[in-house]
Ligand SMILES: Nc1ncnc2c1ncn2[C@@H]1O[C@H](COP(=O)(O)OP(=O)(O)OP(=O)(O)O)[C@@H](O)[C@H]1O
C-alpha cells in the first residue's frame with residue numbers, strides 16, 4: 001500500500017501544566033478534504049501548529065512524515081518548503097497594505113535586489129482569480145470584509161505552491177454565503193490536487209465537505225471516520241467529540257417571559273462621524289423580563305453598532321432617540337454608566353476588545369466589577385479568588401489554574417472567560433454578540449443552558465447571532481436587522497429561515 | 507551508612523534540580539536581582555572593596571534617588587503604552603521654581619514642597635490633555651514639553667544664574683541622615699536606628715512571604731518548593747541585612763533613601779493591591795477591552811501622567827537639595843536615564859507589563875555601573891558605551907525569556 005501523503009505519529013506536546021497532545025496519530029491521504037473536530041481545548045490548533053513548524057522539532061515528541069519521508073521542521077519556512085500552508089484562527093494580514101502586497105508578503109518576487117512589482121501584480125491577479133475573489137488587487141485589506149480577507153489568506157497560501165492547506169476555523173467569522181463560497185473553493189482546489197485539513201466547529205459544513213473526519217478529545221485521537229462509508233453524521237460526531245450523546249443541542253426552557261418591558265429603545269438613530277454616515281436609523285425594539293430576543297441579520301447589518309451605541313457608546317456616534325430601562329429614561333456616555341445601570345455586553349471579538357490576553361483568568365473575570373471585591377479601592381484577593389473559582393467551575397472553563405494567562409487558553413475557553421466576566425457584573429440586560437462563535441457543540445449546549453438559567457432568574461438577553469439555527473433555537477422573539485434598520489419582527493412561532501433571510505437581504 | 511549518603515545525595519540533587527527549575531521558570535523575575543548582585547560583586551573585586559564600602563553605598567543610594575523616583579513614574583507611563591520625555595527638564599525647572607520660592611519669595615519649606623509637587627501634577631495633566639483629548643502621540647506631546655521646560659529653566663535662571671539655596675531643612679533631604687538613638691556602649695561605631703529598621707524590614711518581609719505562601723497553598727496554587735522558598739527568604743534577608751549593615755557603618759539611612767523607599771512602597775501597593783492599579787494594567791494590556799469593561803481610559807491617562815509630573819517635581823527637588831542649588835543644566839538626560847532604568851527593570855513597550863520594584867532595581871543597576879566605573883577611573887566616554895551595552899543586553903534578555911515562555 002502506498003504511503004499516505006501526510007502521517008503524524010505519536011505526537012505528544014506539553015505546555016507548563018497542560019498536556020495538550022498525548023500520543024496523537026493522524027493520517028491524511030492525497031487529495032482529501034480532511035476535517036479535524038473536537039471540543040475546545042482538545043488540541044486541534046496545537047496539532048496543526050506542530051505540523052506547520054510553529055512549534056519546531058524538539059519542542060514535541062513524535063514524527064511527521066510526508067510521502068513516507070520523515071520531516072524535521074525548525075520553523076514555518078521549513079514547513080512551507082515542504083508544501084504546507086496554514087491559515088490561523090485569527091487572520092494575519094496587514095490591514096494597511098494592499099491585496100497584492102499581502103499575498104507576497106515575506107515571499108516577494110524579486111528582480112535583482114528589488115521587488116518586481118509588475119510581476120507581483122500580475123501573479124496576484126491570477127491567484128486572486130483562482131480563489132474566485134472579485135476585488136482589485138490594489139485595494140487595501142482594511143477595505144475588504146472578513147469573508148474576502150479570508151479568501152486573500154487562501155490566495156496567499158496558493159501563491160506558495162501549496163500541497164497541504166490547513167485552515168483553522170476559517171468560517172467562524174463568515175456569514176453563510178461567504179462560508180458556502182469558501183467550501184466550494186476547497187472542493188475546487190481538491191479537484192486540482194490540493195489536500196486540505198479543515199478545523200471547524202460547524203458540524204453541518206464538516207458533514208457537507210469532509211472525505212474523512214478525525215476526532216480529537218482531551219489531546220487524544222478518538223477515531224477517524226470515512227464519509228464515503230457513511231460513517232459521518234451529526235449524532236456520531238457529537239458523541240465522539242463530547243463523549244456522551246446530546247439529543248437536542250437547544251435545551252428546552254420553561255417559558256417564564258412576562259409582559260413587563262425591561263429594556264426599550266425608541267426612534268434610535270446613530271451617525272458615525274468616523275465613517276461620515278448614518279449607521280442606524282429609527283430603530284425600535286424592546287425586551288421583556290425573562291425573554292431572549294434574537295437580533296438576526298447579515299454581517300455588517302449594524303447589529304454590533306446597535307449594541308455598542310446602547311452600551312455607553314464607546315465609538316462616539318452621534319445618537320438620537322430614547323433608551324429606557326424599567327420605564328426609566330437613561331443616557332449613557334460611557335460603558336461604565338451602562339454597566340452600573342445593569343447592562344452588559346459580551347463582544348463578538350474576544351481577542352480584540354474582550355479580553356486582556358496577557359493577564360490571567362482571575363484578573364479577566366473580575367476586571368469589570370472590581371468594586372464588588374474591593375474595600376475602599378483595595379482589592380480583597382481572597383474574594384477575588386473565590387469569584388474566579390466560582391465562574392471557572394460554573395462555566396466549566398478548562399484551565400490548569402485561575403492564574404493561567406488567558407492567551408494560553410483555547411478559543412472556546414477564552415469565550416467562556418469573556419462570558420464569566422460579564423456574568424460577574426450581574427446584569428439585568430445581557431447583550432451577547434455572536435456568543436458561540438468558535439465554540440464546540442458541548443460548550444454551546446452549556447452556554448445555551450446558562451442562558452436559559454439566566455432568563456429564568458429574570459434577566460433579559462439580547463442575542464446577536466448570524467447563525468440562523470441558533471436564533472431559531474434560542475429566541476422567544478426575533479428582530480431582523482438590515483442596513484441599520486429593523487426590517488421585521490416576529491414571534492418565534494412564526495419565524496423561519498426563509499422569512500428571516502428574505503428580510504435580511506432586501 | 508552508604509544508604510544514608512545515597513539518600514542525602516538524592517536529596518541535595520533534587521534541591522539543585524528545584525533551584526535550577528525555579529530559576530529557569532522565573533528567570534524574568536529574578537534576572538535583575540541576579541544582575542545587580544553580579545555587578546556589585548564584580549565592582550567589589552575590581553575596586554578592591556572600595557565599591558562595597560559603607561561610604562560608597564550611601565553615596566550611590568543618594569545619587570540614584572532622583573532617577574529612581576522618575577523611573578517609578580515612568581514605569582506606569584510605559585505600562586499604559588505611552589512615554590514622557592519632558593520629565594527631565596520639568597524636574598529641573600520645578601527644582602528652580604522651588605529654589606526661587608524659598609530664596610526670592612521667602613516661602614517656608616513646608617509650603618514650597620507641596621506647591622512644587624502640585625505644579626508637577628498640573629504639568630503632567632497638561633501632557634495628558636494633549637494625549638487623551640487631542641490624540642497627540644505621547645512622544646510628540648512630551649517632546650514639546652521637553653523643549654518648553656528647557657526654555658523655562660533658562661528663563662527663570664537668566665537673571666541670577668545658579669540659585670543657591672541656603673535653607674538647611676531643604677538641603678537635608680538630599681544630604682541628611684535620619685537621627686540615631688543612643689544605646690550606650692552597644693555598637694558605638696554603628697548607626698543603630700538604621701540597623702533596627704533593617705531588622706524590622708527583614709522580619710516584615712519574612713512574615714508577609716510566609717503568609718502569602720500559605721494562602722496560596724490553601725487555594726492549591728503553585729508555590730515554590732519549601733527548600734527553595736527558604737533559600738529565597740535567606741537571600742533576600744541577607745541583602746536587606748547587608749545593606750542595612752553597610753549603611754549603618756557610615757551615617758545610616760539618608761533622607762533621600764527614605765523618600766525613595768516611601769515612593770516605592772506607595773506605588774508598589776497601589777499597583778499590586780488596588781483597583782486603580784488593576785485598571786492601569788488593564789488599560790496597558792488592552793485599551794479597547796478596558797474601555798468596554800467600564801474603565802475610563804482617559805481618566806487613567808490623566809492619573810498616570812499627573813503622577814509622573816508629581817514625581818518629576820520630587821525628583822527635581824531631590825536634585826536641587828543635594829546640590830543645595832538650582833542650576834541651568836539640571837534635568838539634562840534624566841528622562842533617558844529613567845526610561846533606561848525602567849526597561850532594564852523589565853517593563854515592556856507593548857504595554858501592560860512592568861513592575862515598580864523592577865524599575866527601582868533597574869535604576870540601581872544603572873547607578874552602580876556609573877559609580878563602579880567612576881571608582882575604577884574609567885573615562886566618561888567608555889562609561890556611556892558600557893551603559894548602552896547593558897541596556898541593550900537587558901532588553902535582549904527580556905525579549906529572549908519572553909519568547910521562551912510561549
Ligand atoms: N501557549 C500555550 N501555553 C499553555 N497552554 C496552551 C498553549 N497553547 C495551547 N494550550 C493549551 O493546550 C490545549 C489545547 O489547545 P488548542 O488551542 O490546541 O485547542 P483547540 O482544540 O484548538 O481548541 P479551540 O476549538 O477552542 O480552538 C488547551 O488546554 C490550551 O489551554
Ligand SMILES: [Mg+2]
Pocket residue numbers: 044045046089168410411
Ligand atoms: Mg483552536
